[in-house]
Every structure is written in C-alpha cells, then in structure tokens.
Amino acid sequence: MYKTTKANISSRKIGRFITNKPYLIFGPPVASSSPEDRYIYLPAMIxxxxxxxxxxxxxxxxxxxxxxxxxxxxxxxxxxxxxxxxxxxxxxxxxxxxxxxxxxxxxxxxxxxxxxxxxxxxxxxxxxxxxxxxxxxxxxxxxxxxxxxxxxxxx
Missing domain, CATH: 1.10.10.60 (Homeodomain-like)
Incomplete structure (x- = not known):
C-alpha cells in the first residue's frame, strides 16, 4: 500500500524541482539509511x-x-x-x-x-x-x- 502524506523538505533537490514547498509523498518504502530517501517525492497538484x-x-x-x-x-x-x-x-x-x-x-x-x-x-x-x-x-x-x-x- 502506498503512503500519502504532506511534507516540507527544505533545500533538497529532487529531480528538477527544488523543494521548500509542500509535496505529496508517494511510493513504497525502499531500503535506505536516510528517512528522506524512503519515498518518491512529487509536487502536489490540485x-x-x-x-x-x-x-x-x-x-x-x-x-x-x-x-x-x-x-x-x-x-x-x-x-x-x-x-x-x-x-x-x-x-x-x-x-x-x-x-x-x-x-x-x-x-x-x-x-x-x-x-x-x-x-x-x-x-x-x-x-x-x-x-x-x-x-x-x-x-x-x-x-x-x-x-x-x-x-x-x-x-
């Protein structure tokens, strides 16, 4: 099951997006030492x-x-x-x-x-x-x- 939450990730580049904006987090957990790297970050769209x-x-x-x-x-x-x-x-x-x-x-x-x-x-x-x-x-x-x-x- 995918986990969806709002997050505010400061000063980290994700793909072509520079964060500091609210993002929806989608994706299954992956093996990683950093909690921030456990999800795929996509911009929220209404x-x-x-x-x-x-x-x-x-x-x-x-x-x-x-x-x-x-x-x-x-x-x-x-x-x-x-x-x-x-x-x-x-x-x-x-x-x-x-x-x-x-x-x-x-x-x-x-x-x-x-x-x-x-x-x-x-x-x-x-x-x-x-x-x-x-x-x-x-x-x-x-x-x-x-x-x-x-x-x-x-x-």
Missing part, C-alpha cells in the same frame, strides 16, 4: 473538476477514435490551457502521458480486433492509427510481448 471532466472526455474521444492523430497542442488549446498545464493535469488524472494513453488505447483496440476479426494485420494497424504495419508490429510486440499474429493464434 485538479479542478472541470479540468478533470475535460481530460476524461479526451480519453473517451481517444477510445472512440484511436486512428486519429491527436496533437497535444490542439488538445491543450481546446482546453484553454498551456501545453505544460494540460500535460501535467492529463498525467495527474490518467496516470499516463498523452502519448502513453494513446498507445494503450490503440493496443487494446488492436487486441480486440485481433480476437474478433480475421482482418489482416496491415488493415488493423491502419484502423488503430498506424501508417506503417511494421511500426505497429514493433509497438505491439513491446506492449504484449508477442507479435500480433502470435497474439491472434494464442486466443
């Missing part, structure tokens, strides 16, 4: 409900249309946010970056198509948004630890 709702609608749009090329610039512009704020809120709400979320969505849709249809892999790769079936196969293998054809035959 997400407004309207921002959360917008992010959820973006994820639903990705689920409906995985073949669309989504631009972080245009998504942030639609939300009326800076790119940095949009990506931070997106990661806070979903746990993934926009790119990671889109990859997961595309791979899950591809797995569904591989299970339920006899479409060639090249067609499935286009249906889920990849221009090249070889790049799709590479991504799929990295995601599922097997090629699309191996996945189809294992189902």
């Amino acid at each position: 997400v407004l409900e309207q921002d959360r709702s917008f992010i959820i609608s973006v994820v639903e749009k990705m689920n409906r249309n995985p073949q669309t090329d989504y631009s972080i610039d245009s998504l942030a512009l639609d939300a009326g946010m800076s790119i940095r704020k949009f990506t931070d809120i997106f990661r806070s709400v979903t746990g993934n970056s926009v790119h990671q979320q889109l990859t997961v969505t595309r791979m899950e849709k591809a797995m569904e198509l591989l299970r339920s249809s006899n479409l060639p892999v090249s067609n499935i790769s286009k249906k889920v948004g990849y221009r090249s079936s070889s790049s799709f196969t590479r991504k799929f293998k990295k995601y599922a630890d097997m090629t699309p054809l191996e996945y189809r035959h294992s189902q």
Whole structure:
C-alpha cells in the first residue's frame, strides 16, 4: 500500500524541482539509511473538476477514435490551457502521458480486433492509427510481448 502524506523538505533537490514547498509523498518504502530517501517525492497538484471532466472526455474521444492523430497542442488549446498545464493535469488524472494513453488505447483496440476479426494485420494497424504495419508490429510486440499474429493464434 502506498503512503500519502504532506511534507516540507527544505533545500533538497529532487529531480528538477527544488523543494521548500509542500509535496505529496508517494511510493513504497525502499531500503535506505536516510528517512528522506524512503519515498518518491512529487509536487502536489490540485485538479479542478472541470479540468478533470475535460481530460476524461479526451480519453473517451481517444477510445472512440484511436486512428486519429491527436496533437497535444490542439488538445491543450481546446482546453484553454498551456501545453505544460494540460500535460501535467492529463498525467495527474490518467496516470499516463498523452502519448502513453494513446498507445494503450490503440493496443487494446488492436487486441480486440485481433480476437474478433480475421482482418489482416496491415488493415488493423491502419484502423488503430498506424501508417506503417511494421511500426505497429514493433509497438505491439513491446506492449504484449508477442507479435500480433502470435497474439491472434494464442486466443
């Protein structure tokens, strides 16, 4: 179970953040002699409900249309946010970056198509948004630890 508490860590660099600000502490304990090194420190982020709702609608749009090329610039512009704020809120709400979320969505849709249809892999790769079936196969293998054809035959 992860422990979550507020902390004020003075004059210590953590990643690219210089502390002296309230931080939420996440993460399992690790073997360390220093109590400060037992957790991963991330800045606290408060997400407004309207921002959360917008992010959820973006994820639903990705689920409906995985073949669309989504631009972080245009998504942030639609939300009326800076790119940095949009990506931070997106990661806070979903746990993934926009790119990671889109990859997961595309791979899950591809797995569904591989299970339920006899479409060639090249067609499935286009249906889920990849221009090249070889790049799709590479991504799929990295995601599922097997090629699309191996996945189809294992189902």
